[in-house]
Amino acid sequence: MSRLLRALAALVVAVLVLPAAAGAVDIKAVTTPLGIKAWLVQDKSAPAVSLAFSFVGGTASDPAGQLGVTTLMATLLTDGAGTLTSQAFRQRQEDAAASVGFSASLDRLGGSLRVLSANREEGFELLRLALTQPRFDTDMIEQRRAQTIAAINQANQRPASVAARTLMETEFAGHPYANNPDGTPDDLRKLTQQTIKQRAAALLIRNGLIVAAVGDIEEADFARLLDSAFGSLPAGTPPALPPEWRPPTKPRTVVVERPVPQSTALMALPGIARDDPDWYAALVMNHILGGGGQQSRLFTEVREKRGLAYGASSSLRVYKRAALLVMSTASANERVAEALRVVKAELARLRVDGPTEQELADAKTYLAGALALSLDSSGAIAGLLHSMQVDNLAPDHLTKRAALIAAVKLDDVRRLARRLLRDEALTTVVVGKPVGVTADPL
Structure with missing residues (x-):
């Protein structure tokens, strides 16, 4: 698959620099x-x-x-x-x-x-x-x-x-x-x-x-x-779509007690649809927040600076009728409350101050090239082509993706952070025996 992977890499990473690669x-x-x-x-x-x-x-x-x-x-x-x-x-x-x-x-x-x-x-x-x-x-x-x-x-x-x-x-x-x-x-x-x-x-x-x-x-x-x-399958009528989702309108914390020394925590906010005009701003924002591995804010603040957990991350989840932004971490029962406070503080900091110019540039550079790195087999490439169709993208999307990422501006990410990172919509789930975490009544 090496020739195809190189060609796709050219499409995803360098199409703006090498226009001829678009035909590769x-x-x-x-x-x-x-x-x-x-x-x-x-x-x-x-x-x-x-x-x-x-x-x-x-x-x-x-x-x-x-x-x-x-x-x-x-x-x-x-x-x-x-x-x-x-x-x-x-x-x-x-x-x-x-x-x-x-x-x-x-x-x-x-x-x-x-x-x-x-x-x-x-x-x-x-x-x-x-x-x-x-x-x-x-x-x-x-x-x-x-x-x-x-x-x-x-x-x-x-x-x-x-x-x-x-x-x-x-x-x-x-x-x-x-x-x-x-x-x-x-x-x-x-x-x-x-x-x-x-x-x-x-x-x-x-x-x-x-x-x-x-x-x-x-x-x-x-x-x-x-x-x-x-060909012999019937034309048929597909099942009806699920109803539209109505996101929560107030914060909630749920604690599930388990006799374990470490608590697992997930936090979720309503996310962004794949066809939203701010989708690429969301990719950049998520990378900066927690999707960028060891370079992300959550990993830096939760693990590197405070040693509260082995890791902390965020991800975008998209469904047909809903979307979520999910943050995750795990910490000792005695320290998980602090870890949650740090995550919330980082959400607030990104919402209020936005990212730095350097964070924006680094995120866009990574995202422009990361897709090609994941295409390590014909099955992975077929999966990408399939997901593009599910998302109603055109075949030439790969030639446009780098430009769409490059077009994201600092104000785009700041605007989106104010739109999504809202305390009043935050759902928190903790499983373990967390100290200092109080569940909200049902």
């Missing part, structure tokens, strides 16, 4: 004879093809009383298909040097295929079988159900998992995003083979399908194989 990577918008649309980047530097795709409808649209059905169904799609049992399906993948997988997010049911170019016919055939003839054998349903329930129970014992789940339940109270994507043990036990088949039929449709591919394959061959794998 050709994203082809392919439409198959059956009308399936996809993006393709041809690359002959490695004899492989990577596919990333997704369907509308994720765990947030799980029917009432069937929480976890989408995640369980996604796991079962490769546990046997057609005449192949689970073991036989795995063996066929190994024989073809192919890997087919599925997963569920809050908003979409995703999948992937990676296969050697020489075995692409077999790889796409295995994908077709998983999509159109999943077996959902009762023994595999019971096995996966038991594994999922065990995983839920184990997660309930891990402070970090408890904090993450509690944050979602608190921030999205009354909204489908509050539900555990893995479901609940009670709902999982009620799922039948029929309900799982019905869920697959509801989601595995062509309307809303997004596909991206990278690899050693000709456009016509790619179109033919797409029709073979996806």
Whole structure:
């Protein structure tokens, strides 16, 4: 993948300096004879093809009383298909040097295929079988159900998992995003083979399908194989989107007691949508606040200057109907209250004073080049092309990204910080036995 990675790096990092690099990577918008649309980047530097795709409808649209059905169904799609049992399906993948997988997010049911170019016919055939003839054998349903329930129970014992789940339940109270994507043990036990088949039929449709591919394959061959794998799926009607989210209007602190020496803390604020005009200002602001690793303000103030934690960070989370800015840290029970005060102080400082010119310049330099560093495989590149389509970005977005980041001004970040970093919207979750942290009443 070296030639493709170098070309993408040129696009992402140096397109403004070297305009000719814009032609180094050709994203082809392919439409198959059956009308399936996809993006393709041809690359002959490695004899492989990577596919990333997704369907509308994720765990947030799980029917009432069937929480976890989408995640369980996604796991079962490769546990046997057609005449192949689970073991036989795995063996066929190994024989073809192919890997087919599925997963569920809050908003979409995703999948992937990676296969050697020489075995692409077999790889796409295995994908077709998983999509159109999943077996959902009762023994595999019971096995996966038991594994999922065990995983839920184990997660309930891990402070970090408890904090993450509690944050979602608190921030999205009354909204489908509050539900555990893995479901609940009670709902999982009620799922039948029929309900799982019905869920697959509801989601595995062509309307809303997004596909991206990278690899050693000709456009016509790619179109033919797409029709073979996806063409027999019904057009269908995608599930309705979740309702719009109404962010909290007052601060809240939630404490979940656990007998551990260190408390895990998460803090969240309403974030920013991917299509917001201030998106790139948000990337810069987040990098300065806590997304920039050891160079960020949170890491510097919480760990380097005070030694309150091993780390402190922030991240942007974007969903179809909501967005969050999440800060995280973990500290000894006796010191976590101080760590939280420092995080809040840094939010206030960035809101009031904004970043420095040097912080702005450093953040923009890093963000302009960081994307290329993450593209270390054809699967990663296919995933990027897929996410661009999910975000309704055009194929030429990579040629514009560096300029969009470079255009962010100090006033843009200051304005956005005043807009987002509001104490009255802050949700705090602490899991452990924190000293000096008081939970707000329900």
